[in-house]
Amino acid sequence: MAADESYPGDLKYHSEHDWARIEGDAATIGITWYAQDALGELVHFEPPEQGGSLAKDESYGEVESVKAVSDLISPLSGEVIEVNQAVVEAPETVNEDPYGEGWLVKLRLSDPGEVETLLDVEAYKKLLEEQ
Amino acid sequence: MQTLRRTPLYERHAALGARLVPFAGWEMPVQYTSIVAEHRAVRTSAGVFDVSHMGQLTLTGDGAHDYLQGRLSNDLDRIGDGYAQYTLLTNERGGITDDLIAYRRRADDYLLVVNAANVEADHAALDETDDVSAEWALLAVQGPEALDRLGTAVEPFTFREDDVLGVHCLVAGTGYTGERGCELGCAPDDAAQLWDAILERGVVPCGLGARDTLRLEVCYPLHGNDISPERTPIEAGLGWACALEKEFTGVEVLRRQKEEGPAEKLVAFVMEEKAIPRHGMRVEEGGEVTSGSLSPMLDVGIGLGYVGADHAEPGTRLSIDVRGRPKSARVVKKPIYKREER
Numbered sequence: 001m002a003a004d005e006s007y008p009g010d011l012k013y014h015s016e017h018d019w020a021r022i023e024g025d026a027a028t029i030g031i032t033w034y035a036q037d038a039l040g041e042l043v044h045f046e047p048p049e050q051g052g053s054l055a056k057d058e059s060y061g062e063v064e065s066v067k068a069v070s071d072l073i074s075p076l077s078g079e080v081i082e083v084n085q086a087v088v089e090a091p092e093t094v095n096e097d098p099y100g101e102g103w104l105v106k107l108r109l110s111d112p113g114e115v116e117t118l119l120d121v122e123a124y125k126k127l128l129e130e131q
Numbered sequence: 132m133q134t135l136r137r138t139p140l141y142e143r144h145a146a147l148g149a150r151l152v153p154f155a156g157w158e159m160p161v162q163y164t165s166i167v168a169e170h171r172a173v174r175t176s177a178g179v180f181d182v183s184h185m186g187q188l189t190l191t192g193d194g195a196h197d198y199l200q201g202r203l204s205n206d207l208d209r210i211g212d213g214y215a216q217y218t219l220l221t222n223e224r225g226g227i228t229d230d231l232i233a234y235r236r237r238a239d240d241y242l243l244v245v246n247a248a249n250v251e252a253d254h255a256a257l258d259e260t261d262d263v264s265a266e267w268a269l270l271a272v273q274g275p276e277a278l279d280r281l282g283t284a285v286e287p288f289t290f291r292e293d294d295v296l297g298v299h300c301l302v303a304g305t306g307y308t309g310e311r312g313c314e315l316g317c318a319p320d321d322a323a324q325l326w327d328a329i330l331e332r333g334v335v336p337c338g339l340g341a342r343d344t345l346r347l348e349v350c351y352p353l354h355g356n357d358i359s360p361e362r363t364p365i366e367a368g369l370g371w372a373c374a375l376e377k378e379f380t381g382v383e384v385l386r387r388q389k390e391e392g393p394a395e396k397l398v399a400f401v402m403e404e405k406a407i408p409r410h411g412m413r414v415e416e417g418g419e420v421t422s423g424s425l426s427p428m429l430d431v432g433i434g435l436g437y438v439g440a441d442h443a444e445p446g447t448r449l450s451i452d453v454r455g456r457p458k459s460a461r462v463v464k465k466p467i468y469k470r471e472e473r
Binding site: 002044062064066 | 150161162165166167168340344405406407409424425427454
């Protein structure tokens with residue numbers, strides 16, 4: 001079952017519809033409810049390599065629904081410390097729980113100062129209203 | 132800006148929360164809930180599609196048979212009155228202007244149901260026909276339980292006029308999903324009543340997204356993707372719908388190509404790695420993907436594409452260029468999905 005629309009207040013957001021949960025110098029990232037709803041039921045997650053480095057605002061992988069392919073844009077820079085294999089095996093997990101079980105990648109941040117550039121939930125919701 | 136046309140069921144789709152997209156000049160539902168769920172409903176129970184965007188041409192009167200027999204690829208004498216036939220409208224080069232279903236009401240009375248995007252081209256090539264598309268709404272009710280839910284019966288590729296759920300319809304044993312079921316043609320003013328009655332029977336509303344994945348699993352070609360005016364029926368594996376012993380537009384090209392063998396063939400393939408092929412992707416051995424998706428029933432990437440005739444045998448390995456990453460695929464016999472696998 002697809003999740004109901006929500007945007008947790010404890011997350012940081014990127015304008016390309018990604019979220020980040022900051023834990024010290026690490027971050028868990030994923031895509032927002034809006035992004036998964038726009039794509040429809042996900043059927044494929046092409047993850048980045050474990051140990052590889054991601055650059056903020058650049059593509060780090062892909063998600064696909066039956067009809068569409070979408071680049072994943074990293075909200076932050078860092079090293080991939082974990083890929084969510086549960087989503088590789090069952091991509092629809094992202095539709096069911098985009099901020100919980102449907103996380104995509106965990107990063108060790110190379111520039112924690114970048115967090116300041118992300119949107120808080122109010123700013124992200126405002127951006128959605130303008131879409 | 133071009134205004135999109137709407138079917139008589141537009142308000143119904145909007146009320147159900149369908150995602151509406153432009154398709155062949157029409158604003159059509161691509162999905163109501165999820166393409167995968169709608170696809171599975173058709174494979175396991177019953178689904179209904181609004182296909183009122185499709186076009187209808189008629190030709191009635193003396194000479195109708197001979198006129199169409201000289202322009203459509205299949206042999207109208209292979210079917211009797213009350214039967215339907217898959218056939219092709221070909222051009223002088225043997226290319227496919229459109230694929231369509233011809234309904235033979237009497238020897239000199241035909242209804243042709245054609246692709247929405249090709250109504251004008253078809254009408255131009257079949258200039259003696261009348262375009263009566265505006266007089267028809269069309270619903271496809273498909274799936275193993277479809278006919279039971281409607282309380283009707285119809286044999287594949289037959290049709291008749293009948294009342295279904297209180298609405299006067301043309302009931303045809305045709306469809307585009309590989310499942311049993313029917314297509315119901317009715318007056319546009321009756322379409323909403325028929326749609327509501329079908330949904331009351333627990334039939335799942337399905338969008339064009341599921342229609343596309345369903346037809347791809349059973350390897351029915353989509354005009355504009357897998358077949359086109361630049362591709363011939365011989366290349367597309369549709370020689371079975373061409374009566375090469377009769378005369379029709381482009382037949383000499385097709386006879387020659389059949390004898391010499393086409394340089395390229397349309398093949399079905401299944402991915403051997405986790406990847407989804409898409410329309411336009413390159414086949415590294417030479418060729419191009421014309422349709423691709425995830426198969427909701429098999430849970431693997433599947434596709435159709437043109438490859439060199441020397442790579443067309445089932446079992447042949449292909450490499451698909453998935454946005455710069457080569458992914459392994461294997462040519463398979465059509466259809467990709469068969470009922471027996473259930």
